[in-house]
Amino acid sequence: MNDQPPTPDFSTAPALRTFAMPADTNANGDIFGGWVLSQMDLAGAAKAVRRARGKVATVGIEAMKFYRPVAVGDELNCYTEILAVGRTSLRVRIDTWVRRGATGEAVHVTEGVFTYVAIGEDGRPRPVEAE
Numbered sequence: 613m614n615d616q617p618p619t620p621d622f623s624t625a626p627a628l629r630t631f632a633m634p635a636d637t638n639a640n641g642d643i644f645g646g647w648v649l650s651q652m653d654l655a656g657a658a659k660a661v662r663r664a665r666g667k668v669a670t671v672g673i674e675a676m677k678f679y680r681p682v683a684v685g686d687e688l689n690c691y692t693e694i695l696a697v698g699r700t701s702l703r704v705r706i707d708t709w710v711r712r713g714a715t716g717e718a719v720h721v722t723e724g725v726f727t728y729v730a731i732g733e734d735g736r737p738r739p740v741e742a743e
């Protein structure tokens with residue numbers, strides 16, 4: 613079930629905004645779920661990098677839901693929110709909305725919770741500093 617959040621204010625910048633192009637389609641003619649997932653990962657990583665003040669790696673994806681297909685030409689917007697910060701990990705909720713066509717119809721297409729781990733130069737977990 614789509615526990616749909618309120619429609620975002622598209623005049624405020626999302627964590628990531630891009631356009632779905634023909635090269636990103638699957639055999640059905642819709643946009644590949646993997647492409648959408650990858651945009652979400654980038655958006656969540658950008659949020660986590662800033663909070664962790666350095667490199668992060670994705671370690672888990674939970675509660676991932678694809679509600680509606682994404683179409684060629686859709687404007688994809690990923691909104692992010694940090695749900696929790698652990699010793700070295702951060703859980704980030706990511707909601708994806710598209711704006712479609714000339715009317716700009718807003719559609720909530722995916723949501724998921726991504727876990728990132730702050731890593732040091734050695735690639736091992738490092739503590740996330742308190743804010």
Ligand SMILES: CCCCCCCCCCCCCCCC(=O)SCCNC(=O)CCNC(=O)[C@H](O)C(C)(C)COP(=O)(O)OP(=O)(O)OC[C@H]1O[C@@H](n2cnc3c(N)ncnc32)[C@H](O)[C@@H]1OP(=O)(O)O
Pocket residue numbers: 653654657658661662665666668669670671672673697698699700701702727729731735736737
């Ligand atoms: C400055 C501004 C610039 C902005 C600029 C923005 C740029 C924005 C673009 C960035 C773009 C890059 C984003 C790359 C995103 C990828 O694509 S990363 C590539 C895919 N991921 C990987 O290859 C990671 C592979 N895994 C690993 O290397 C190791 O698992 C890690 C990450 C080093 C962690 O090592 P580990 O031994 O598993 O760590 P461990 O101590 O057991 O656990 C560490 C923490 O993770 C948690 N954890 C571990 N596994 C899991 C799991 N499966 N689920 C949930 N939690 C878990 C643990 O509970 C623990 O949490 P804390 O209690 O410390 O908070």
